[in-house]
Amino acid sequence: MTHPPDTSMTDATRWMLAVRDRRDRTAFARLYDHFAPRLKGMAMRGGLNAALAEDVVQDVMLTVWHKAAQFDPGVAPVSAWVYRIARNRQIDMARKRARPLPEELIEEASEPDTQQIYAMEQEVGFLQGALAKLAPEQRQMIEKAYMGELSHSEIQAETGLALGTIKSRIRLGLERLRHELKELR
Numbered sequence: 001m002t003h004p005p006d007t008s009m010t011d012a013t014r015w016m017l018a019v020r021d022r023r024d025r026t027a028f029a030r031l032y033d034h035f036a037p038r039l040k041g042m043a044m045r046g047g048l049n050a051a052l053a054e055d056v057v058q059d060v061m062l063t064v065w066h067k068a069a070q071f072d073p074g075v076a077p078v079s080a081w082v083y084r085i086a087r088n089r090q091i092d093m094a095r096k097r098a099r100p101l102p103e104e105l106i107e108e109a110s111e112p113d114t115q116q117i118y119a120m121e122q123e124v125g126f127l128q129g130a131l132a133k134l135a136p137e138q139r140q141m142i143e144k145a146y147m148g149e150l151s152h153s154e155i156q157a158e159t160g161l162a163l164g165t166i167k168s169r170i171r172l173g174l175e176r177l178r179h180e181l182k183e184l185r
Contacts, residue, residue, distance in 0.1 A: 009073075016078040020068040031078075032061050039086050046090050056093065060086045075153060075163075130180035138173030145170055 012034055018027035036057050043053035063085050071081055131139055144150045150158070155166050 010078070012078045013073050016064075016068070016071055016081075017073065019065065020071050023068075028065060031064065031082075035064075035079075035082050036061065039082070042083070042086060043090060048090070048093070052093070056086060056089050059089050063089070126181055127177075130177050133180055134173050134176055138169045138176065141166055141169040142173045142177070 012031065015024075015027040015031045015034075018024035019031065039057045039060055040050075040053045043056040044050065048056065060082065064082060067085075071078065076084075131142070134142070141155065144155045144158070145152070152163055152166050152170075155161070156163055159166070
């Protein structure tokens with residue numbers, strides 16, 4: 001008995017599963033054609049010029065090919081998975097561009113800007129105060145996600161909590177942090 005095709009699955013998900021399960025190059029080409037212009041637009045809106053945006057697209061799609069085995073449609077849609085890879089790549093590029101050259105590093109080390117140091121210490125104090133006002137379970141999830149740089153799945157594996165609970169605690173905690181930081185300033 002044949003089963004009707006799953007109509008709830010998007011084309012992108014079908015293509016990604018074909019890449020994951022069979023290393024299907026035609027499906028990958030379709031994924032590339034679908035996501036490349038969207039990723040380039042996202043990168044350019046993020047401040048990259050066209051050449052760097054194209055580099056991001058190439059890196060992201062190469063990562064999609066190499067890490068296809070990690071894709072799980074039960075965890076996230078293919079678009080969310082691809083855009084997360086892209087966002088991480090853009091963050092890496094921004095960090096790389098923001099790193100000072102060795103000469104700049106020496107200059108900065110010899111002349112610390114006391115106003116910047118004071119402002120940063122004040123910001124840290126504001127953030128610590130706002131974090132202290134959160135419910136312990138919200139603070140714990142935010143610390144794991146943002147300070148521990150754990151994914152929601154990694155937090156789930158570590159804590160045994162449901163993904164929905166983790167996401168909810170993070171969302172509610174971030175809303176409260178925004179409110180608290182707005183009040184403190």
